Structure formats: structure tokens, C-alpha cells
Amino acid sequence: MGRNFQKNVQYYKFSFYGFFKNLRFFEPFLILFFLEKNITFFQIGIIYSVREILINIFEIPSGILADLYxxxxxxxxxxxxxxxxxVIFYLTQTFLAFLIAVIFYALGDAFRTGNHKAMIFEYLRIKGWKDQRAHYYGHTRSWSQIGSAISSIIAALIVFYSGQYKSIFIISVIPYLIDLALVSTYPKELDKSNIKQETISVKAKFKQILSEFIISFRKPKILKAIANLSVHSGFHRSIKDYLQPVIQTLAISLPVLLYYTETQRSSLLIGSIYFIIYILTSITTRKAGVLRDKLKSVETALNLTMYVGFLIALLCGIFFHFGFYLISILLYVLFYLIENLRNPIGVEFVSELYKDEILSTALSLNSQSKSLIAAILAPVLGFLADQYGVGAGLSGLAIIIFITSPIFNVKSIRS
Structure with a gap:
């Protein structure tokens, strides 16, 4: 179906929201920022773990608050x-202070997740454009991808000219202030505040969600499907930022721009590589359906990409450990692309299995499981990196996951 919606003022508000939201200048340099503050890899793992756990904890009450207020x-x-x-990240430099900063970040993530998408869909309902959801959301979503790509270049320039990583945090405040002001101008009808629901007990809501999760746990098929999706994604979340020290090591080893500091030299290469990653991942996501068709089934696509992903992570660690930095970086980029191929295929798989009221619970459980696995693996990887180096730690964790991966094989679980 062609596009019938109008590119009016609200369309551009939605689009610019996504653009500014994804100007997260700190993302390509987060681990390097922590290392600069003498935070160990294990402590970084703890910070990541706390973030994942708190986002999960805060997500349920934030949804209830959105319904009520x-x-x-x-x-x-x-x-x-x-x-x-x-602001806390910018002003402080201790492990405890960073944990406090992560609490606020987790609150921000939990309060944001799902709300803006719901506002877009409510707007389309009001306008009578419900049949255009895929087209409309795809258009506005593309601005987010543009924001991510541009963000990496701007972040590199910020670090290059300031000579320090902490500057990216204070400058990240600017696009988020713009988004705050932008959201405040949204029409009141998109607010969808259900004040009459205030009598609903928060405790009752938690009980309802818990009972749905228990129902899910009693279905082996859904558990195996969720495990296949969440293990790879959780593993990806726990290791993806370790690309930063790999790129930094390569940048420092290159005999170019020697009159600049190591931080400045590495920033240019990191920004360029992340720019390429964001562009490629946006292309790769659209090609997920092509891969699924070529492999004849969703199950085959999920299983193959799972094994290949873990194997690539293993090789990435090995090559980095033995000093083949460029090969390690290329493999890391490939691992990013595989994860982005798996996401839409995985959603299709769960959707095909459960076309009933359990579907929303299954997808919710999938999201929760990804965070839980990332929360478990992040400190483990940090400990291994501290003890044996980043390359050995990465390959060691990948070996463990690869050996256990047959447990998560989804072949022939559909009935």
C-alpha cells in the first residue's frame, strides 16, 4: 500500500524527536571514558549490569505511571x-558516583521505552491513518538512524577538539533539552492520561503481569524460542562496547597524527568506524527478510546466525589477543550486523508461534531475558578482561556460550 499520510508539523516533530534522541555522543566512547577514570573492566561490567537490571525493574511502574498521569x-x-x-557523569569520577548516574539513566530509559511509539500510533488512530503505521513509523524511525550516524561523527570531533571523553556527556544535554521542549509541544490528545484508572491497584497490575509470566514458563516452546533470541542479544549487549578499546589499540599503533594525543588520534578512528556501523546496520535490518527467504525457514535463519555470531565473537577475541587488530575490528562489525539481522527475524518467529493473547507477554519476556543475560554476562566479561586481557576474556566467554548454544536450537520446535 502506498503512502497516504501527510508530512505535516506533527510528522516533523516525531521525526526530529528520534533524531535528537539518538544524539547519544557518549555511546562510542563509554568504556574508554570509564577506563580514563581508572574504573576496572569488572567495575564497568557491574555498572552495565546495574543498568540492565534497573531498566527492567523500573519499566513496569513507568508504564503504569504513563497510563495514570x-x-x-x-x-x-x-x-x-x-x-x-x-551531569553526574561529567562532574564525577568515582565508581559509586557512576552507579548513581546509572540509576538516573535507567529511570530515563524505563520512562521513555514504548511511550513515544504509543503516541505515534495514537496520532495515526486520531487521523484515520492506522493502516499506514508501518510506512509512517518507518519514515520517522529513519531519522533516528540518521541521528545515530551523525552522532558518532560529532562525538569524535568533540573528543578530538576537547582532548577528553567527559565533554561528550555535558554536550549530550543539549539535544535532550531540545527533545524535552519538543515533547512539551505535542497535542494534548496524544497524552492519553487515563485518570479514571487511578483506582487500579499497582499491586494488582504486578500480580497480573507475574501470572502471565508464569503461564509463559509452563510452555516449553516459548521458553526455547525466547532463549534463542535473548542469549545472542544479551551476549551482544555485554560485549558490543568492547569494540572501543580494540579500535583505540589500532589507532595508537598507526604511525599517523603522532603530534596529537592518544585520545585525539583514537577518537577520529572510533567515530568513523561507528558511523560505518550505524549506516550498515540500518541497511542490514531491511535485508533480514531476504536472509530468511534464502534459508527457507525462520528456524534455520535463527540457528545459523546464532552459531555464526558466537563463532565470530570467538575469532574476534583471538585475533585481538594476538595483535591482528584490523581483522578483529572487521569481525566485530560483522557481529553487529548479525545481531541486527536476527532481531526482525526473531520477532517474526515469536509472532508466528503465538498469535493470541500470550504474544505480548512473550515479547515482553524476551526483552526482559535479554537484559537479564546481559546483566549476568557483563561482570563475567569484565572480570575475564581484567585477569587475562580484553581479547582472551572475549574469546573465553564466547567459547562458553558457543559450547552451550545447541541447548537453544529452535529447530523443529513448532508444532
């Missing part, structure tokens, strides 16, 4: 939490 207020609150987090 309105999406706009909840979304505006999320940006306030983000800004508090950025």
Missing part, C-alpha cells in the same frame, strides 16, 4: 532523568 509527563520526566545522569 499521561505519556507527555512520563516522557518529559525521562529526559530530566537522562540530563541528571549526564
Amino acid at each position: 499521561g505519556r507527555k509527563k512520563t516522557l518529559i520526566s525521562s529526559f530530566i532523568f537522562y540530563i541528571f545522569s549526564f
Whole structure:
């Protein structure tokens, strides 16, 4: 079906929201920032773990608050939490302070997740464009991808000219202030504040969600499907930022720009590589259907990409450990692309299995499981990296996951 919606003022508000939201200048340099502050890899793993756990914990009450008090207020609150987090990261340099910053960041993530998408879909319902959801959301989503790509270049320039990593946090406040102001101008009808639902007990809501999860755990098929999806994604979350020290090591070893500091030299290469990654991942996501068709089935696509992903991570660690930095980086990029291929295929797989009321619970459980696995693996990888080096730690964790991966094989589980 062709596009019938109008590119009016609200369309551009939605689009610019995604663009500014993804100007997360700190993302390509987060681990390097922590290392500069003398935070160990194990402590970094703890910080990542706390972030994942708290996002899960805060997600349920944030959804209830959005229902009770309105999406706009909840979304505006999320940006306030983000800004508090950025300021703390900028002003402090201790492990404990960073944990406090992560609490605010997790609150921001939890209060934001799902709310803006719900506002877009509500707007389409009001306009009578519900049949255009895929086209409309795809258009606005593309601005987010543009934001991510541009963000990496801007972040590299910030680090290059300032000569320090912490600057990216204070400058990240600017796009989030813009988004805060932008959301405040959204029409009141998108708020969807259900004040009459205030009598609903939060405790009752938790009980309802818990009972749905228990139902899911009683279905072996859904557990195996969720495990296949979440193990690879959780593993990806726990290791993806370790690309930064790999690129830094390569940048320092190159005999170019020697009159600049190591931080400045590495920033240019990191920004360029992350720019390429964001462009490639946006292309790769659209090609997921092609891969699924070529492999004849969703199950085959999921299993093959799972094994290949873990194997690539293993090789990435080995090559880095033995000094083949460029090969390690190329493999890391490939691992990013595989994860982005798996996501849409995985959603299709779960959707085909459960076309009933359990589907929303299954998808929710999948998201929760990814975070839980990342929370478990991040400190393990950090400990291994401290003890044996980043390359050996990465390959060691990949070996463990690869050996256990047949347990998560989804072949022939559909009935």
C-alpha cells in the first residue's frame, strides 16, 4: 500500500524527536571514558549490569505511571532523568558516583521505552491513518538512524577538539533539552492520561503481569524460542562496547597524527568506524527478510546466525589477543550486523508461534531475558578482561556460550 499520510508539523516533530534522541555522543566512547577514570573492566561490567537490571525493574511502574498521569509527563520526566545522569557523569569520577548516574539513566530509559511509539500510533488512530503505521513509523524511525550516524561523527570531533571523553556527556544535554521542549509541544490528545484508572491497584497490575509470566514458563516452546533470541542479544549487549578499546589499540599503533594525543588520534578512528556501523546496520535490518527467504525457514535463519555470531565473537577475541587488530575490528562489525539481522527475524518467529493473547507477554519476556543475560554476562566479561586481557576474556566467554548454544536450537520446535 502506498503512502497516504501527510508530512505535516506533527510528522516533523516525531521525526526530529528520534533524531535528537539518538544524539547519544557518549555511546562510542563509554568504556574508554570509564577506563580514563581508572574504573576496572569488572567495575564497568557491574555498572552495565546495574543498568540492565534497573531498566527492567523500573519499566513496569513507568508504564503504569504513563497510563495514570499521561505519556507527555512520563516522557518529559525521562529526559530530566537522562540530563541528571549526564551531569553526574561529567562532574564525577568515582565508581559509586557512576552507579548513581546509572540509576538516573535507567529511570530515563524505563520512562521513555514504548511511550513515544504509543503516541505515534495514537496520532495515526486520531487521523484515520492506522493502516499506514508501518510506512509512517518507518519514515520517522529513519531519522533516528540518521541521528545515530551523525552522532558518532560529532562525538569524535568533540573528543578530538576537547582532548577528553567527559565533554561528550555535558554536550549530550543539549539535544535532550531540545527533545524535552519538543515533547512539551505535542497535542494534548496524544497524552492519553487515563485518570479514571487511578483506582487500579499497582499491586494488582504486578500480580497480573507475574501470572502471565508464569503461564509463559509452563510452555516449553516459548521458553526455547525466547532463549534463542535473548542469549545472542544479551551476549551482544555485554560485549558490543568492547569494540572501543580494540579500535583505540589500532589507532595508537598507526604511525599517523603522532603530534596529537592518544585520545585525539583514537577518537577520529572510533567515530568513523561507528558511523560505518550505524549506516550498515540500518541497511542490514531491511535485508533480514531476504536472509530468511534464502534459508527457507525462520528456524534455520535463527540457528545459523546464532552459531555464526558466537563463532565470530570467538575469532574476534583471538585475533585481538594476538595483535591482528584490523581483522578483529572487521569481525566485530560483522557481529553487529548479525545481531541486527536476527532481531526482525526473531520477532517474526515469536509472532508466528503465538498469535493470541500470550504474544505480548512473550515479547515482553524476551526483552526482559535479554537484559537479564546481559546483566549476568557483563561482570563475567569484565572480570575475564581484567585477569587475562580484553581479547582472551572475549574469546573465553564466547567459547562458553558457543559450547552451550545447541541447548537453544529452535529447530523443529513448532508444532
